[in-house]
Amino acid sequence: MAAPSLRRRSPVSLRDCNLSKSFELIGDRWTLLILRSAFWGLRRFDDFQADIDVPRSVLSNRLAGLIESGIMERREYREAGQRARVEYPLTRMGQALGLPFMAMTAWGDKWLGGGTSPLTLRSKSTGQKFSVALVDEGGRRAKGSDIEMVIAPRFERKRRR
Amino acid sequence: MAAPSLRRRSPVSLRDCNLSKSFELIGDRWTLLILRSAFWGLRRFDDFQADIDVPRSVLSNRLAGLIESGIMERREYREAGQRARVEYPLTRMGQALGLPFMAMTAWGDKWLGGGTSPLTLRSKSTGQKFSVALVDEGGRRAKGSDIEMVIAPRFERKRRR
DNA sequence: TCTCCTGAGTCTACAATCCAGACTCAGAGG
DNA sequence: CCTCTGAGTCTGGATTGTAGACTCAGGAGA
Structure with missing residues (x-):
């Protein structure tokens, strides 16, 4: 990409810009790190917490945002003989990141x-x-x-x- | 990219991870929006400010960070018959984004x-x-x-x- | 049964950022 | 001399972030 010529204003408004919309969803340090872990295959609350050392309340908060955006989902699952657990896998939308x-x-x-x-x-x-x-x-x-x-x-x- | 199999921990530590390092530099909503404007060709303080409606102190702050990272540079220039102005162009490192x-x-x-x-x-x-x-x-x-x-x-x- | 452990969170009080908007300052232009 | 513009800084209240303790439920082990 070559250096662009001088402009005074973006030709596409923030409202129409899909890049800025995506920044609204994932443009945050913790959110990005959570997604990084998710790409490695992490899916559980405590695992995310330990992996990137994020405050638990922030993790809770960010996961809620990612779910609302459709990037992750919250799913209860149960391994044989274990109690129900929660996992946060990436959706197809999330995998596309x-x-x-x-x-x-x-x-x-x-x-x-x-x-x-x-x-x-x-x-x-x-x-x-x-x-x-x-x-x-x-x-x-x-x-x-x-x-x-x-x-x-x-x-x-x-x-x- | 297919769904990854379950892991409990990232195989590469945050310290070694170039992805997480880059998030430290640009993983912030305003920084990302500033870069978006820069890719459109904006280069001046007030233009960035008006384009994305960022608080002036935050803009000042983020530009300083981008310069320190080597993504943008601060350059004084002078158009014929004008007083000296300041511009913030992307460096090659920044253009590579x-x-x-x-x-x-x-x-x-x-x-x-x-x-x-x-x-x-x-x-x-x-x-x-x-x-x-x-x-x-x-x-x-x-x-x-x-x-x-x-x-x-x-x-x-x-x-x- | 009682106790411990684990996963998945919430709560709290203090600290760090953010924000709007006013202010500063220097160099042209009229 | 007054005004305008570009490029910032300053201020104090509002919002977020943080560490760490706490909660709660369901197994597992004694």
Whole structure:
């Protein structure tokens, strides 16, 4: 992505912007960390609490928000001979956050991790590494200078400058 | 990304996790919104303030953090015949956040926007749409069931279960 | 039966942030 | 000299966050 030219105002209003809507749901440090744990397969209240050391009341609060957003769900389950437990699995909507999270991870690996990547994604069948990329319909990677942002006319705000 | 199997603890500690490090830098609603505006090309204090309606003291604070992280920089500049002004452009490190942001936008379009996308990315040369995807080295899209997470041994934490 | 343990929370009192809105300050322009 | 603009800082009340204790229910073990 190349450096954008100067603008005085976003061409899409916050109200119409799906990016800002998603920040409202998950744009909070604890929420993001809870989701990180969830991607590793954690599902239980106390496990989340211990894993990221979040205050219990905050965890309770954030889980409620994630459930309300439809990103996680609350489910009672019972293992044989055990009492009922509660688990918080990701919904399909939540699982779909995997891609943005992988992209963030790659960014972190490059700019914060000194190039080290604790985690990589690989193909089970071919063993090839996977990476997140901006590609066209044929799978060709986009070149920074060839990318054009197009705003759907019905969302576009009059440009002040 | 398929549903992960139950775990009790993240296999990579928060300390080693580049994802959680990046959340520390930008995992905050205002910071994320400031970056969104920056991707549209906004660069000036008052413009950010008006665009997302952030309290001035918070904006000041968040910009300082972004500069300290190396995501933005503070630069004085002077247009002909004007007094010196200050601008906050994205650094290359900041511009590299474009990909995660595009991935989040696509997620928001799908799950929050009722399928409407105010913004699309297109190739200037071929006119094809670009999208964010997990691809192998040849540009073939990954299938959810074919993805394997590999943890670099020196980062892996003993598994409790 | 009585007691202990665990999972899943809630409650409380104190601390840290946030926020709206007023204020400051310097350099043009009229 | 007065006003405007950009780029902030300051203030004090309102909101959130935090650590840690507490609750409550259902098994398990003695």
